[in-house]
Structures are given as C-alpha cells and as structure tokens.
C-alpha cells in the first residue's frame with residue numbers, strides 16, 4: 383500500500399486527524415524534563431513529582447492525553463500545525479502524520495484508537511536526549527539544544543534587533559533546558575533508567591538517542607554498554623543521532639557497537655562551505671569521510687541523513703542529493719537514506735523568506751533533479767515524496783506558519799541575524815552565498 387492509499391484507506395478511516403505518533407512515539411529531553419510526540423509540536427514539561435512515582439509519565443502526560451482525545455474526535459490539536467499545513471496544500475500532499483503512523487502495524491493503530499484516553503500507553507519508538515552538550519552551534523539551532531550556543535550567548539550577549547522571534551531563541555542561555563548540572567542527579571534521567579530497566583526495554587521497538595551531540599554524553603555510552611552486557615535481553619533497535627563532527631570518537635563508536643546492528647542518524651542539507659556556514663562547527667570533508675568510514679565498516683543497519691530545509695541550503699541541496707545517491711550506488715539502496723524536513727522555526731530562516739524568483743529557481747532545480755532520478759532503483763518512495771512535497775511547498779506555501787509575522791519583519795530578522803552571526807563566528811554570508819548577494823544587499827534594516 384503506498385503512502386496515499388495508507389492515508390485514505392487506513393488513517394482517515396479512524397479519523398481525519400488521527401496520528402499514531404501521539405500514542406506510540408515520543409521525544410523526551412531529560413535535561414529539561416520536556417516531551418513531545420514528534421519534532422513538530424512544541425514540547426511541554428513533565429511533572430517532576432508525579433514522574434518519580436510513575437516513570438511512564440515521561441510519555442503519558444495530561445497534554446498528550448488531551449491531544450489524543452481530540453484526534454479520536456477528528457479534531458486537530460493546535461501543536462500539530464506542521465501536518466495540517468502540509469495537508470491543506472491539497473495536491474494529495476503527504477504529511478508526517480502518514481509517515482509517523484505507517485511504521486506501526488494496523489492492529490496497533492486500531493488498538494490505540496480503542497484504548498481509553500486516560501490509560502497509559504506503552505511507547506514503541508522513543509527519541510531521548512540526556513543533555514545539550516554539543517560542539518556545534520548551527521544557525522537554526524539555539525542554546526536550548528547546544529552548549530556551544532550557550533557559550534556564544536555568554537560570550538557575546540544576546541542577538542539584537544530580532545522582532546519576529548517570539549520565542550527568543552537567540553537572546554538568552556535557556557537555562558531551563560539544563561535544569562541540573564552535568565554531574566548532578568537528574569530525577570528525569572533516573573526515572574528514564576528505572577523505566578528502561580523495569581519495563582521499557584521489553585516493549586520498546588526503537589530507541590534513538592539524540593542531543594546535543596549524544597556521543598559526548600556518558601549516558602549514551604552507558605546505554606550502549608547496557609546493550610552489550612545484556613545481549614538478547616531486549617529486542618529494542620538502537621539508533622544514535624550524531625553530527626559526525628571532526629572530534630566525534632568514531633573509533634570508540636565502531637568498537638562499542640561491534641556485533642550490534644544499529645542505525646545512525648546524522649544531519650546535513652548542503653555541501654562544502656555552505657554546509658559549514660549553516661552548521662557552525664562542521665568540517666564538510668570530515669563529515670563526508672566519517673559517513674564513509676561508517677559505511678565501510680558495514681556495522682550499521684543504515685545511515686540516515688536528516689536535511690533541515692532552510693533558506694540557505696537550497697543552492698547546494700541538489701549536490702548533496704547527488705552525493706547521497708552516489709553513496710547509495712556504491713553501498714546499496716538501504717545503506718544511506720534521507721529525509722527532507724522543512725524548517726519552520728526560527729521563521730526568518732525558513733525557505734519561504736526567499737523572493738519568488740529564487741524560490742522558483744530552486745523549485746525548478748529540484749524538479750529537474752527529481753525528473754532525472756525518480757526512476758532510480760536507489761530512491762525510496764518516501765525520498766521521492768519528500769522531494770515532491772518540498773517542490774510543492776516552494777510553489778504553494780507563502781508564510782512559514784500561521785503565526786508568522788509579516789514578511790518585512792522576517793526579512794529584518796534574516797539580515798540582523800546573519801550580520802551578527804558573521805561577526806560572532808568569523809563568517810561571511812556574501813562570500814559563501816554569492817547567488818543570494820543581490821537580494822541580501824537589498825534588505826533594509
């Protein structure tokens with residue numbers, strides 16, 4: 383059954399807003415005690431007192447139960463706006479609601495649909511972050527997820543002159559994202575390991591560790607060690623996110639996961655100096671070499687490249703797609719896969735801030751790439767669909783999200799942000815993106 387058939391014949395027959403991720407998937411940031419169903423809805427706080435008695439509340443919060451009730455009634459929870467926006471484009475656009483439900487058996491969907499909403503649900507897929515330690519400070523990230531971003535704000539103060547960033551991503555250290563010191567006891571981490579030992583390792587299908595940079599957290603290595611010393615005790619698939627930066631200990635990773643089949647997720651959406659500009663801390667050649675080292679090792683079930691589609695990556699996204707297709711040709715269709723995730727926050731970095739002629743140009747480039755390669759045996763259906771929905775997005779959607787400030791404010795922030803980013807990080811926007819210079823210079827602040 384293809385994605386569209388699944389939407390019409392399975393998902394929408396339960397309800398037109400039903401998404402299994404609300405029941406079976408979670409991202410949990412243990413440093414801040416926050417959780418959400420997938421990356422799109424804003425995260426919310428887990429009750430620290432209640433979770434000490436019942437670690438399953440790391441996932442089964444009151445808010446998620448309320449959202450489940452809405453989905454059962456066919457109503458749209460506001461936090462899932464990302465999916466509603468895609469679906470409202472028409473053109474049979476496939477939202478993440480489909481992708482994030484299709485991974486579970488149809489019986490599990492039916493079970494979720496018929497379970498009373500006040501009941502705790504066993505997670506099937508979980509992404510967990512222990513802390514925000516990270517050696518990168520990417521332009522679309524912020525201090526909530528990167529200790530290097532914290533240092534940037536500590537050293538140079540708040541970014542100034544931003545008027546559309548209602549969430550103040552770039553003006554303070556986000557101390558709430560790290561409620562406990564790295565060496566302090568964190569009750570959320572304790573609850574997680576209690577849950578894991580008692581229950582979760584039996585029910586969870588996939589555990590994915592994220593960060594920060596997870597390979598810089600000793601809890602990640604503790605979990606990898608658990609899998610090594612408890613071989614056969616859990617059938618949970620382990621996956622690790624890593625920026626695969628220069629100083630990530632690839633040797634330790636390869637020796638630690640020897641004999642385990644794990645998935646590795648990494649991020650990139652551009653190539654060479656443009657990638658290094660967007661993802662500050664990245665060295666393109668080192669990243670590409672590290673991907674190839676992991677592929678050469680044959681120890682990974684798959685290397686998955688997550689592309690965060692922002693205004694600056696579109697000039698070289700097609701080159702990155704070429705690069706990934708070449709890896710597929712060399713190592714196999716499933717050895718490397720990619721997803722194209724359209725950035726919404728911070729809104730001023732959205733591809734939708736670009737002027738019409740540039741969006742049309744990039745849309746045409748991607749259309750050409752897709753028409754040349756869509757019959758390739760190496761592309762997955764979801765990869766083709768992700769490309770098509772990005773093409774549609776560039777063509778149809780006019781504002782990054784419904785609360786987005788009007789375009790002059792987004793353009794002001796785009797120029798303000800990258801001017802200061804250049805000064806703080808020793809970068810040069812115009813030299814890195816000469817194709818954007820005329821437009822960039824024309825933005826008045």
Ligand code: SF4
Nearest residue numbers: 401420422462465479
């Ligand atoms: S944002 Fe979409 S994929 Fe995520 S939980 Fe909501 S409906 Fe599901």
